[in-house]
Amino acid sequence: MKVLVPIKRVIDYAVKVRVLPDKSGVDLNNVKMSLNPFCEIAIEEAVRLKEKKIATELVAVSIGPKAAQDSIRTALAMGVDKGIHIETNLRTDQELQPLAVAKLLKEVAKREDAKLVVLGKQSIDSDNGQVGQMLASLLDWPQVTFASKVTFADDKQSLTVDRETDKGSEVVQVTVPAVVTADLRLNEPRYASLPNIMKAKKKPIETLAADSLIDAKDLQPRNTVLKVEEPAARKAGEIVDSVDSLINSLKNKAKVI
Amino acid sequence: MLSKTLAQTVTKFRPSMLTAALSTGRVDIFNPTPEHAELRKMVRSFVEKEVDPQALEYNREEKFNINLFRKLGDLGLLGIVVDPKYGGAGMDATAAVLVTEELASGDPGLTCSYATHSMLLINNILRNGNEEQKMRLLPAACTGEKIGGICMSEPSVGTDVLGMRSMATPSADGSYFTLNGTKMWISNGTLDGKDTGDLFLLYAKTNPAAKYGGLTSFVVEKGMPGFTLGQKINDKCGMRSSPTAELVFENVKIPKANVIGEVGGAVFCMMRNLQIERLGIAAMNLGIARRSIEIMTRYAQERKAFGKPIAEFGQIQKMIAESYAEYMAGRSYVYQVAYNLDLDAYGKGLDGDGTKLFMAATSKRIADRAIQCLGGYGYVGEYQVERLWRDSKVTEIFGGTNEAHHKNMAKELAKLGRIE
Numbered sequence: 001m002k003v004l005v006p007i008k009r010v011i012d013y014a015v016k017v018r019v020l021p022d023k024s025g026v027d028l029n030n031v032k033m034s035l036n037p038f039c040e041i042a043i044e045e046a047v048r049l050k051e052k053k054i055a056t057e058l059v060a061v062s063i064g065p066k067a068a069q070d071s072i073r074t075a076l077a078m079g080v081d082k083g084i085h086i087e088t089n090l091r092t093d094q095e096l097q098p099l100a101v102a103k104l105l106k107e108v109a110k111r112e113d114a115k116l117v118v119l120g121k122q123s124i125d126s127d128n129g130q131v132g133q134m135l136a137s138l139l140d141w142p143q144v145t146f147a148s149k150v151t152f153a154d155d156k157q158s159l160t161v162d163r164e165t166d167k168g169s170e171v172v173q174v175t176v177p178a179v180v181t182a183d184l185r186l187n188e189p190r191y192a193s194l195p196n197i198m199k200a201k202k203k204p205i206e207t208l209a210a211d212s213l214i215d216a217k218d219l220q221p222r223n224t225v226l227k228v229e230e231p232a233a234r235k236a237g238e239i240v241d242s243v244d245s246l247i248n249s250l251k252n253k254a255k256v257i
Numbered sequence: 258m259l260s261k262t263l264a265q266t267v268t269k270f271r272p273s274m275l276t277a278a279l280s281t282g283r284v285d286i287f288n289p290t291p292e293h294a295e296l297r298k299m300v301r302s303f304v305e306k307e308v309d310p311q312a313l314e315y316n317r318e319e320k321f322n323i324n325l326f327r328k329l330g331d332l333g334l335l336g337i338v339v340d341p342k343y344g345g346a347g348m349d350a351t352a353a354v355l356v357t358e359e360l361a362s363g364d365p366g367l368t369c370s371y372a373t374h375s376m377l378l379i380n381n382i383l384r385n386g387n388e389e390q391k392m393r394l395l396p397a398a399c400t401g402e403k404i405g406g407i408c409m410s411e412p413s414v415g416t417d418v419l420g421m422r423s424m425a426t427p428s429a430d431g432s433y434f435t436l437n438g439t440k441m442w443i444s445n446g447t448l449d450g451k452d453t454g455d456l457f458l459l460y461a462k463t464n465p466a467a468k469y470g471g472l473t474s475f476v477v478e479k480g481m482p483g484f485t486l487g488q489k490i491n492d493k494c495g496m497r498s499s500p501t502a503e504l505v506f507e508n509v510k511i512p513k514a515n516v517i518g519e520v521g522g523a524v525f526c527m528m529r530n531l532q533i534e535r536l537g538i539a540a541m542n543l544g545i546a547r548r549s550i551e552i553m554t555r556y557a558q559e560r561k562a563f564g565k566p567i568a569e570f571g572q573i574q575k576m577i578a579e580s581y582a583e584y585m586a587g588r589s590y591v592y593q594v595a596y597n598l599d600l601d602a603y604g605k606g607l608d609g610d611g612t613k614l615f616m617a618a619t620s621k622r623i624a625d626r627a628i629q630c631l632g633g634y635g636y637v638g639e640y641q642v643e644r645l646w647r648d649s650k651v652t653e654i655f656g657g658t659n660e661a662h663h664k665n666m667a668k669e670l671a672k673l674g675r676i677e
Contacts, residue, residue: 070291077295191303194333194346197295 001156001176003055004114005046005080006105007039007062008092009071010125023227025094026125035071038120040078042182044189045150046118047079054152055116057081061108063101064092069205076200077192083203084108088210090219093125094228100219102134107213109139114177121146121181132181142174146183286592289351296352300359303332308363313638315498316366319491321448322498323404326370329360330401335375338533338600339383343391344399350533350598354540354591361544365648366498368544372537373406373444373499374398380533381407381458384601385474385518385526394476398456404448405456408440408477408504415442416661418527419469423461425511427520434475434516436461436509439487442655446502450489453504455479460523467521474517474526483509495647528606531657532598535609538656539591542613542620545645546584549620549627552642553577556631567630576626584623587616607669610662617652617659624649 011017011026012034018027035043049055060075061084062068072083086104090096109117117139122129136143148169149162158175164183192200210219238253240246250257288294307325315322329335337353339345346352353376361368379398382390397403414421423438438461440446445454457477464471477484487503518526554577557568567573594608624646628635635642653659670676 070294073291073295074298077299191332192295192299193331194296194299194337194348195341196333197292197299198346198348200295201292 001055001115002057002059002112003046003049003116003118004105004109004112005039005042005058005060005075006117006119006131007043007060007071007075008036008120008123009033009062009064009068010036010093010123013037013124019228019230023229025091025225025228028091028093033067033070035074036120036123038122038124038182038184039071040189041184041186042118042120043075043078043080044187045182047190048187049152050079052152054156059084059112059114061086061105063088063096063104063210065089072205073200074192076203076205077197078190079196081203083205085205085207086210086213087207088219094225095221096219097221097223098128098130098134099222100214101131102138103214103218104210105131105135106138109135116176117179119179119181121183132179136179139177139179141177141179143179143181144172144174145181147180148183148185150180150186284596286351286596287355287588289596293352293355297355297359299332300334300356304359304363308360308367312364312367312498313641313644315364316644317638319493319497320450321370321500322367323448325367326404327401329371330399335371335401336379336395336399337375338380339395339399343383343395345395350536350595350600351592353533354536354595357537357540358543358547361541362548363544364498365541365545365645366496368541369496369499370445372541374404376533376537377407377530378405378456378458380600381526381530382476382517384529389514390476390517394456403455404445405454406443406445408443408457408459410442411439412441412503416658418460419472421460421462423459423506425461425463425473425475427463432513434463434511434513436475436477436506436511438506440504440506442490443502443504444499446504447486447489447500450500451486453479453484453486453502457504458517460527463520469521469524471521472523473520474523475511476515476517477506477509477511481509481511483507494650495644496651531606532609533600534656535613536591536595536598538652539587539612539616542616542649542652543584543588543591545620545649546580546587546616546623549624549642549645550577550580550584552640553580553627553630556634573630576630580623580626583619587612587619590615606665610657610666613652613656614659614662614666617649620652621646621649
């Protein structure tokens with residue numbers, strides 16, 4: 001079974017993000033970029049499926065500028081077999097939006113004849129959390145999102161997935177082909193060992209132009225970003241000296257009671 | 258088996274580096290190829306998650322984190338320069354330096370054990386051993402199943418290597434040697450504090466009358482009768498998470514098959530390994546320096562005095578700026594030498610000595626500034642810099658003292674006459 005793993009290169013989680021002076025977006029110049037943490041978890045899950053001999057081939061796909069290949073290389077070093085880089089110069093944190101991404105991935109999934117798509121639940125730059133769901137809908141495949149555990153049946157035709165919701169955990173069973181989005185607790189990603197980093201050098205990365213897969217107008221953003229601002233600075237707290245004073249502040253200042 | 262899998266995959270590393278240089282004309286000596294960049298990323302992430310959290314405790318308790326060390330083996334880092342057919346990754350000096358720098362930013366002690374094992378022991382066997390020895394000894398060393406180092410210094414002999422007293426007397430038929438002597442300051446000489454380490458490259462004289470006393474390189478293994486742990490050296494100032502020992506050899510029989518290189522040929526074996534050993538120590542200093550700079554820079558932005566962050570005071574700015582420039586100067590020196598180092602060749606010692614001499618003092622000075630910048634907090638274990646400062650001191654002593662480097666370098670420079 002071929003498994004497709006869409007991944008994204010995003011601003012590193014530890015970076016102190018700054019807004020551009022014209023407020024058109026976040027400053028990406030000379031900023032450290034990394035593989036999206038949820039994508040890393042998705043890769044790890046796919047590699048484990050291959051180790052369990054459930055997946056036969058793993059394909060990583062990433063959309064973005066040339067540098068997106070860095071993330072693909074990390075995926076290859078972790079155990080993915082080949083990479084597809086869909087090239088675009090649209091800003092991947094706000095211009096290239098979930099529906100366009102889902103449409104691109106649908107083409108790749110069909111082209112690769114994938115039977116399972118495993119991807120992160122959301123990216124930490126745009127935090128939309130929509131691609132997996134939209135992709136499943138476009139492909140007309142079942143979807144299980146926020147997976148915290150994935151178990152395949154012996155016949156490899158169906159899988160049981162624990163998913164995390166705000167109300168608690170639920171267990172869902174689906175048949176392949178399917179889309180699964182990875183949540184934080186699904187697994188602990190491995191470090192790419194040096195021998196695997198070296199092996200990755202020989203694995204192929206194919207580059208395709210985004211507009212060769214779908215219509216150029218479908219790539220364009222449907223929502224326009226008007227302004228990006230930093231959140232208001234947190235105000236210092238206030239120490240009160242009595243319960244009455246506290247109740248008064250909660251009622252009249254914070255207006256929460 | 259690890260060595261079989263790797264044998265199928267990796268070709269010699271050089272071509273990709275050349276391609277990178279040819280295609281753009283420019284090379285980033287710190288990460289010459291995408292694989293180097295990926296390796297650095299991986300090690301940095303590993304340091305952040307697994308090395309940093311344990312560094313203070315293992316330093317405090319003066320014990321060796323053998324499980325973490327073995328994880329370095331799982332990642333393929335122990336055999337980093339070793340040909341894949343013996344279980345290694347077949348990478349170059351730059352990769353070795355890069356890994357050492359990254360590990361040292363978290364735990365210089367652990368890195369000391371790593372460098373001892375990978376550069377002093379493994380690389381030496383790789384360059385000087387015969388095929389049978391390499392096949393027999395390297396795979397287990399590359400996985401971390403066997404951990405060890407080298408035995409050169411003695412209680413009363415350090416820089417004056419040829420003054421050593423350990424004697425390996427050849428048997429009448431030459432089929433074995435009987436070793437007697439004591440070795441001191443042996444990194445990885447013990448792992449648990451109770452017994453010896455697993456595998457060592459030991460230097461001993463075989464014939465007092467011969468040139469260099471017939472100094473020969475032997476492989477000594479744990480369990481050989483007569484080979485015992487004298488004592489674990491405790492209460493070290495720094496590198497406390499790296500175990501150091503005194504080892505005792507009483508009539509230890511060493512088979513001829515454990516002689517590395519020629520009998521009487523140890524000086525040649527030593528020479529071939531010196532460059533990478535010294536670069537390795539210089540790389541440790543780079544890690545110490547970089548971490549110190551990062552800590553003091555961040556602290557200076559957070560700590561306020563007289564109504565503003567101390568980062569706005571000139572003396573603090575001077576500390577930070579000078580430290581960075583010195584670090585980059587040293588880093589460029591180290592990586593430039595590494596980039597041009599052919600691990601197979603009998604290299605010029607001048608820059609191996611030079612990088613270590615410069616970086617040892619530099620890292621100590623930078624760590625010292627970091628303590629000063631952090632004030633009282635800099636004096637306390639939790640804030641790392643006092644540990645980095647203590648760890649840096651020994652780099653002016655081991656792997657060649659400052660004084661030994663002065664002697665070697667002045668001699669080399671006199672021979673050169675002019676600098677190109």
